[in-house]
Amino acid sequence: MKIAVLSRNPRLYSTRRLVEAGTERGHEVVVIDTLRAYMNIASHKPQIHYRGKPLEGFDAVIPRIGASVTFYGCAVLRQFEMMGVFPLNESVAIARSRDKLRSLQLLSRRGIGLPVTGFAHSPDDIPDLIEMVNGAPLVIKVLEGTQGIGVVLCETATAAESVIEAFMGLKQDIMVQEYIKEAGGADIRCFVVGDKVIASMKRQAKPGEFRSNLHRGGSASLIKITPEERMTALRAAKVMGLSVAGVDILRSNHGPLVMEVNSSPGLEGIETTTGKDVAGIIIQHLEKSGGPNMTRTKGKG
Ligand code: ADP
Ligand code: MG
Numbered sequence: 244m245k246i247a248v249l250s251r252n253p254r255l256y257s258t259r260r261l262v263e264a265g266t267e268r269g270h271e272v273v274v275i276d277t278l279r280a281y282m283n284i285a286s287h288k289p290q291i292h293y294r295g296k297p298l299e300g301f302d303a304v305i306p307r308i309g310a311s312v313t314f315y316g317c318a319v320l321r322q323f324e325m326m327g328v329f330p331l332n333e334s335v336a337i338a339r340s341r342d343k344l345r346s347l348q349l350l351s352r353r354g355i356g357l358p359v360t361g362f363a364h365s366p367d368d369i370p371d372l373i374e375m376v377n378g379a380p381l382v383i384k385v386l387e388g389t390q391g392i393g394v395v396l397c398e399t400a401t402a403a404e405s406v407i408e409a410f411m412g413l414k415q416d417i418m419v420q421e422y423i424k425e426a427g428g429a430d431i432r433c434f435v436v437g438d439k440v441i442a443s444m445k446r447q448a449k450p451g452e453f454r455s456n457l458h459r460g461g462s463a464s465l466i467k468i469t470p471e472e473r474m475t476a477l478r479a480a481k482v483m484g485l486s487v488a489g490v491d492i493l494r495s496n497h498g499p500l501v502m503e504v505n506s507s508p509g510l511e512g513i514e515t516t517t518g519k520d521v522a523g524i525i526i527q528h529l530e531k532s533g534g535p536n537m538t539r540t541k542g543k544g
Contacts (some may be wrong), residue, residue: 244270244271244302244303244529244530244533245270245271245273245300245301245302245303246265246270246271246272246273246301246302246303246304246305246526246529247272247273247274247275247298247301247303247304247305247323247328248261248262248265248272248273248274248275248304248305248307249275249277249280249304249305249306249307249308249316249319249320249323250274250275250276250277250307251276251277251278251309251312253274255307256509256510256511257307257507257509257510257511257522258274258307260510260514260521260522261305261307261510261522261525261526262274263522264520264522264523264525264526265522265526267523268523268526268527268530270526273301275293275298277308277312277315277316277319278312278315279293279294280292280293280298280319280322281293282318282319282322284322289322289325289326290322290326291319291322291323291326301323301326301328302328302329302533303328303329303330303331303529303533304320304323304328304329304330304331305330305331305525305529306320306330306331306332306334306337306506306507307507308320308337308506308507309507310341310387310389313337313338313341316337317334317337317338318334320333320334320337321334324541325541327541329529329532329533331486331487331525331528331529331533332485332486332487332488332506332507333484335484336483336484336485336506337485337506337507339483339484340483340485340488340504340505340506341387341506342386342387343384343386343387343388343418343503344360344362344386344416344418346483346503346504347360347418349482349483350479350482350483350501350504353478353482355475355478355479355482355501356475356495356497356498356499356500356501357500357501358382358420358421358422358423358493358495358500358502359375359376359377359420359421360376360418360419360420360421361375361376361418361419361420362417362418362419363419364411365411366407366408366411369404369407369408369411370400370404372407372419373400373403373404373407373419375419376419376420376421377421378400379397379398379399379400379402379403380396380397380398380399380422380424381396381397381403381419381420381421381422382394382395382396382397382419382420382421382422383395383397383403383406383407383410383417383418383419383420384417384418384419384420385410385415385416385417386416386417386418387416390456390458390459391454391456391458391459394454396422396453403419407419422453423493423495423500425494425495425496426493426494426495427447428447428448428452428453428454428455429445429446429447429448429455429494430445430446430455430491430492430493430494430502431443431444431445431446431466431468431472431491431492431493431494431499432444432445432446432463432489432490432491432508432512432513433468433472433473433476433489433490433491433492434488434489434508434513434521435476435477435480435485435486435487435488435489435490436486436487436521436524436525436528437486437528437531437532438477439477440468440473440476440477441519441521441524442513442514442517442519442521443466443468443472443476443517444463444464444465444466444512444513444516444517445463445464445465445466446461446462446463446512447461447462447463447464448460448461449461449462457512463512463513463515463516464516465516465517469499471498471499472492472494472499475490475492475499475501476490476492476501479501479504480504483504483506485504485506486528486532487506487508487525487528488504488505488506488508489504489505489508489509489513490503490504490505491503491504491505510522
């Protein structure tokens, strides 16, 4: 196959590993800088140009679209889909997953366990909003944050009120969430490829921190997940429409709760922790399900 990897930087671990794994398995793999792909959207024959030439002959595309380039990246990916190139994850599913509130709404309508979460616009509604999520301590999250930035733990209702007011004053959309204390600063990353959880790890926040993100100093270790956790992760990825996803789960007193579903999960932490060839498994998945004209949406939003 001829595979495009949409990525801003060929030196990133995940990008490098995907190129390596694809090449090892006999494919031609080309890294395309997402922001340097430009397109003719009005032509009868959809095209993408790159460094002055049209991109041609690709069978599959692996999107590695960073949060800061979601809008443009999804447009480029959609164009690939319109050209009949098979995407590892579809642009609609990626766009969906990038909005934390929208994701939780989609997961909740399918009955997937979630932390109690509230969303409001007016400062007048803050006291009741706090009540709705069972009071303090609670977690406040910026809707489009990543890597733990924009996630705040408020110990008291008074603190929560002022933080929520501050975010609203800055016109920043936030959601308010019950704090799952019993998770003890840990969460479980389930790496889904196709219809399997192919690897999982536990991430533990550093002492004095509740956010387990590796970027915030968290540490990763091996973990055996329960059948219920496995099922929850698979269902969450399916509801989001993602064939490759990093599903983050909190272990609560009343079972697994999905915190978020990542559409471009990093490979470094999971490969280093589990010793698994995750990049190779992703390429094998493409070999099975990909190929020209196998896209379901053809760029339909
Ligand atoms: P981001 O997209 O920035 O990673 P998350 O929603 O994943 O944001 O939150 C970051 C971290 O904060 C999580 O990995 C988890 O350790 C912790 N966390 C988030 N929400 C909760 C919650 N409701 N209860 C307990 N811990 C939480
Ligand atoms: Mg996270």
